[in-house]
Amino acid sequence: MKLKIALLPGDGIGEEIIRQAVKVVDATCRRHGHEVEYARGLVGAAAIDATGNPYPEETHRLCMASGAVLFGAIGTPRYDNDPSAAVRPEQGLLAMRRRLGLYANIRPVTTFPSLLHRSPLRRELLEGADFVCIRELTGGIYFGQPRGRSEDGETAFDTCLYTREEIRRVCALAFGYARARRGLLTVVDKANVLATSRLWRETVRGMAPGYPDVTVEYMFVDNAAMQLIQRPVRFDVVVTENMFGDILTDEASVITGSLGLLPSASVGLHTSLFEPIHGSYPQAAGRNIANPVAAILSAAMMFELAFGLKEEGAAIRRAVTASLDDGIVTEEISDGTAHGTEEVGTYIAARI
Ligand code: IPM
Ligand code: MG
Numbered sequence: 001m002k003l004k005i006a007l008l009p010g011d012g013i014g015e016e017i018i019r020q021a022v023k024v025v026d027a028t029c030r031r032h033g034h035e036v037e038y039a040r041g042l043v044g045a046a047a048i049d050a051t052g053n054p055y056p057e058e059t060h061r062l063c064m065a066s067g068a069v070l071f072g073a074i075g076t077p078r079y080d081n082d083p084s085a086a087v088r089p090e091q092g093l094l095a096m097r098r099r100l101g102l103y104a105n106i107r108p109v110t111t112f113p114s115l116l117h118r119s120p121l122r123r124e125l126l127e128g129a130d131f132v133c134i135r136e137l138t139g140g141i142y143f144g145q146p147r148g149r150s151e152d153g154e155t156a157f158d159t160c161l162y163t164r165e166e167i168r169r170v171c172a173l174a175f176g177y178a179r180a181r182r183g184l185l186t187v188v189d190k191a192n193v194l195a196t197s198r199l200w201r202e203t204v205r206g207m208a209p210g211y212p213d214v215t216v217e218y219m220f221v222d223n224a225a226m227q228l229i230q231r232p233v234r235f236d237v238v239v240t241e242n243m244f245g246d247i248l249t250d251e252a253s254v255i256t257g258s259l260g261l262l263p264s265a266s267v268g269l270h271t272s273l274f275e276p277i278h279g280s281y282p283q284a285a286g287r288n289i290a291n292p293v294a295a296i297l298s299a300a301m302m303f304e305l306a307f308g309l310k311e312e313g314a315a316i317r318r319a320v321t322a323s324l325d326d327g328i329v330t331e332e333i334s335d336g337t338a339h340g341t342e343e344v345g346t347y348i349a350a351r352i
Pocket of ligand 1: 074090093246277279
């Protein structure tokens with residue numbers, strides 16, 4: 001098969017972790033007889049510096065013309081510390097999600113036996129934890145209008161807005177995942193307070209009879225934040241709105257022992273995008289210490305979801321597990337000698 005991949009490293013550690021993912025993609029393609037063609041695009045602060053636009057038209061055209069997008073991270077302290085900046089790197093990520101129609105962000109949370117002791121949670125709480133968070137990605141308070149400031153600058157507002165159709169399409173995907181897994185779908189909302197959450201519940205109630213093999217439960221987000229830590233094994237598929245999903249998936253990453261391990265896939269109307277959930281980690285940029293595993297596992301998801309190549313994805317996952325078992329890991333999860341970003345990437349690629 002011929003794979004056409006857009007590489008968008010973005011900011012911070014994006015460049016160095018994407019480089020490791022590319023090594024692993026190359027090794028996988030060599031091994032399984034695929035041809036791969038990459039094209040690079042600018043996004044985030046790097047794109048603002050070069051063009052003034054955090055998601056340039058040229059990058060959008062490149063994404064639309066590719067079979068998948070492999071994306072690093074966005075954000076830099078230059079902008080984080082300047083709330084007055086009108087053009088911000090994160091706008092590039094949001095524009096990309098919106099324009100590619102990436103309405104569902106799939107974040108699997110799995111534990112690795114060799115890393116259970118790295119989690120701040122007790123081992124007995126973690127064993128067997130294996131769930132998927134499906135986060136709505138192009139609606140809610142991230143995108144709702146109106147948003148802004150009052151004229152006197154003393155009041156600010158954001159709007160949380162959902163249409164029934166926006167809820168339906170992401171929940172249809174979540175029902176599909178639940179059906180293919182253990183059959184439990186947890187809808188996380190704040191229906192005791194928010195009108196949008198009540199529309200989520202009403203919509204899911206209407207859909208549920210179409211999935212008689214799936215058990216649906218509803219959970220308030222505050223309670224979900226607690227239960228994720230208290231009893232992670234109880235979850236199978238969690239579906240939730242944009243901002244709740246953003247927060248809960250960072251929380252969920254603690255279960256695996258490092259934010260540097262969690263991949264994600266964003267899917268929807270056009271080209272799918274694959275990215276680690278950890279962000280740009282600017283303090284580590286250029287220091288060869290960032291964990292490339294989340295980016296590499298994102299590439300595994302890319303093989304499976306964008307190209308339908310399941311065996312290739314599984315091969316990458318096996319190589320990652322081997323590197324963790326062998327202790328070839330970066331400093332934040334290392335018990336002895338820490339390895340660099342490059343070394344971990346090379347090791348995993350060699351295990352394919
Ligand atoms: C994520 C990130 C982004 C988000 C930021 C960088 C805008 O935290 O992908 O989870 O909030 O969606
Ligand atoms: Mg986030």
